[in-house]
Amino acid sequence: xIDPSKLHHMHGGFRRRKLILTLAALERDITGRNDETxxxxxxxxxxxxxxxxxxxxxEIVAEDPKLSDNARNRLLDLIRTEPFNEHRICxxxxxxxxxxxxxxxxxxxxxxxxxxNREHTxxxxxxxxxxxxxxxxxxxxxxxxxxxxxxxAEAFGAExxxxxxxxxxxxxxxxxxxxxxxxxxxxxxxxALDEVCAALPGVPVFALETGGTPLEQFDFPERGIAVIxxxxxxxxxxxxxKASYGTVTIPMCGVKASLNVGVAFGILMQAWTGKLTFxx
Numbered sequence: 001x002i003d004p005s006k007l008h009h010m011h012g013g014f015r016r017r018k019l020i021l022t023l024a025a026l027e028r029d030i031t032g033r034n035d036e037t038x039x040x041x042x043x044x045x046x047x048x049x050x051x052x053x054x055x056x057x058x059e060i061v062a063e064d065p066k067l068s069d070n071a072r073n074r075l076l077d078l079i080r081t082e083p084f085n086e087h088r089i090c091x092x093x094x095x096x097x098x099x100x101x102x103x104x105x106x107x108x109x110x111x112x113x114x115x116x117n118r119e120h121t122x123x124x125x126x127x128x129x130x131x132x133x134x135x136x137x138x139x140x141x142x143x144x145x146x147x148x149x150x151x152x153a154e155a156f157g158a159e160x161x162x163x164x165x166x167x168x169x170x171x172x173x174x175x176x177x178x179x180x181x182x183x184x185x186x187x188x189x190x191x192a193l194d195e196v197c198a199a200l201p202g203v204p205v206f207a208l209e210t211g212g213t214p215l216e217q218f219d220f221p222e223r224g225i226a227v228i229x230x231x232x233x234x235x236x237x238x239x240x241x242k243a244s245y246g247t248v249t250i251p252m253c254g255v256k257a258s259l260n261v262g263v264a265f266g267i268l269m270q271a272w273t274g275k276l277t278f279x280x
Contacts, residue, residue: 001025004056016097019061023094026054030087054086055079061093066100127185129157130276132203132223136193138164138239139230140261146170147178148262149228154182156269161188162196162225193239196225204245208268209235212247220272221245228268231261 002022007015029050048056061067062075075096078089135153140146146168153161167190168175170183197205207227212218227243229235240247250259250267259267 001053004053004060007057007060013101015060016064016101019057020094020097020101022057023061023090023097026050026057026090027087027094030090051084051086054090055084058089058093061097064097064100067096071096071099127154129159130273131159133158133273133276134160134162134196134200134203134225135265136162136164136196136205136225136227137167138193138227138235139166139233140164140228141168142231143168143172143174144178145231145260145262146172147175147180147183149265150175150179150186150188151182152262152266152269154186156273158186158269161186162193163188163190165190165192193227193242197242200225205243206245207235207240207243207247208250208264209240209247210249212249214249214251215267215271216251218246218248218271220248220275222276224272226268226272228261228265 002018007018007022010018058075058079062072062079067075075089075093078085078092133156135149135158137146137149140149140163146163147170150161150170163170170176170179170188176183191199193205197203203223203225204221205225205227206218206221207229209229224245227235227239229239235243248268250264252259
């Protein structure tokens with residue numbers, strides 16, 4: 001962490017960049033998400049408490065001449081409010097700075113996100129999941145969508161995620177960004193669906209696609225492989241033939257009647273896991 005007095009001597013874009021990185025590091029520390037390269041702030045600063053450090057950083061942000069009066073007053077109110085909410089003021093100040101610089105927060109995720117050393121840490125050990133709950137992602141082209149699928153699958157307790165040979169790479173920076181670390185926690189493997197079925201004999205396969213049984217009427221299996229398809233083309237017809245357990249459909253009534261694959265997958269997972277006992 002940089003000393004606040006040094007920040008006072010910086011100017012313009014350079015100071016804003018340093019402040020954005022500092023605020024992001026503070027958020028990680030507050031939420032307990034420090035990476036291996038960042039010491040806890042309580043050991044990094046012995047002469048000042050973290051809340052007082054956060055206040056000093058927020059005061060520096062409030063001095064920015066490009067900050068709107070409303071934004072400045074919002075920061076000053078947060079500084080004075082008791083109980084003091086460190087996380088909210090760090091996040092608010094950081095987003096105000098991002099707005100000034102014209103940088104969407106997503107562009108900073110790769111810089112500020114915590115990174116784990118997978119060579120030394122088994123992040124999947126002890127992860128709670130629903131045994132027998134598998135996902136097969138077919139030809140997902142968007143890294144953002146794939147990252148979202150990882151995040152949702154991990155959150156709802158999928159045992160494992162399988163990727164078709166033509167899925168985008170989970171190591172793509174945008175996939176890592178939208179997965180928010182879940183690629184480190186959720187086991188995954190790239191296989192053709194025939195190979196998955198051979199490795200999991202007897203596990204029913206069903207598909208999320210239009211023209212099937214409405215979500216609320218579908219009899220979800222206790223164990224199964226849910227197939228989700230490409231953003232543009234949906235599930236390959238040959239793949240649909242292998243979904244012997246059936247097809248489930250999300251009823252929609254809008255003009256477009258269309259959902260992003262990551263959103264549709266989230267709806268599917270909530271419905272499926274809602275019929276199961278909590279994962280342990």
